[in-house]
Amino acid sequence: MNIEQFQQELKGRGIDLSELQLQQFETYYSLLVEWNEKMNLTAITDKEEVYLKHFYDSISAAFYFDFTKPYKLCDVGAGAGFPSIPLKICFPGLHVSIVDSLNKRITFLEQLASSLNLSNVSFYHDRAESFAQNPEHREKYDVVMARAVARMSVLSELCLPLVKPEGHFVAMKAASTGEEMEEGKKAIFLLGGKVEQIHPFLLPEEDSERNIITIKKVKPTPKKYPRKPGTPNKTPIE
Structure with missing residues (x-):
């Protein structure tokens, strides 16, 4: 997906990017490739692939x-900033917090935010489990997002405790989610969530399947969740 296709596809979805925003994406790409030589941020470095599989794919959550x-948005395990930084470029009013367990990635994100002149962005070097037990962050976000971080039963335990009641958890998934959603049903309910919608769509050009799952927080999360770092992954709620 070249820049013109990227711009046109988004315009067709009602997202009209300014010259400044397009330049921010160009700067983002340059920094991603530059830093990727020093540390492992992404296996995808071809420009057209980055625009399709990272930038466009991240923004696709905004189609649904x-x-x-001006939501307070928390991105759990954002890695190189996906999906929250592309969304922040498109929707500058968002207040974005990113939590990631690798300090090197946080350093990259801080440099990226500075180079893109982004305001109202914060970065936290922490495990999602301990971050969500911190009273300053627990149930404080309007929207919590994660893109391809873990299975839904695990992801729900990492993300739903951060969502304020009546807020939303938006999960971005690649392949078919039927079995995963079935497995994660108990965890979502237990942690205070209710599945609102699952939006399947195909990524342009390569027609690979994607799913945007929106879950509403309908009641507070029990205090014991999330459990200690590593536990949700080892023994998911079943």
């Missing part, structure tokens, strides 16, 4: 969820 409000 309204990011035009």
Whole structure:
């Protein structure tokens, strides 16, 4: 996906990027490739692939969820900034917090935010489990997101404790989610969530399947969740 296709595809979805925003994506790409030589941020470095599989793919959440409000958004395990930084470029009113367990990635993200002149972005070097037990962050976010981090039963335990009641957890998944959603049903309910919608769609050009899952927080998460770092992965709620 070249820049013109990227711009046109988004325009067709009602997201009209300015010259400044397009330049921010160009800078993002340059820094991603530059830093990727020093540390492992992504296996994808071809420009057209980055625009399709990282930038466009991240923004696709906005086709099914309204990011035009000044939400407090938390991105769990964002890695190189996906999906929250592309969304922040498109919707500058968002207040973005990123939590990641690798300090080197946080250093990259801080440099990226500075180079892109992004305001209202914060970065936290922490495990999602301990971050969600911190009273300053627990149930404080309007929207919590994760893109391809873990299975839904695990992801729900990492993300739903951060969502304020009536807020949303938006999970971005690649392949078919039927079995995974079935497995994660108990965890979602136990942690206070209710599945609102699952939006399947195909990524342009390569027609690979993607799913945007929106889960509403309908009741507070029991205090004991999330459990200690590593536990959700080892013994998911079943």
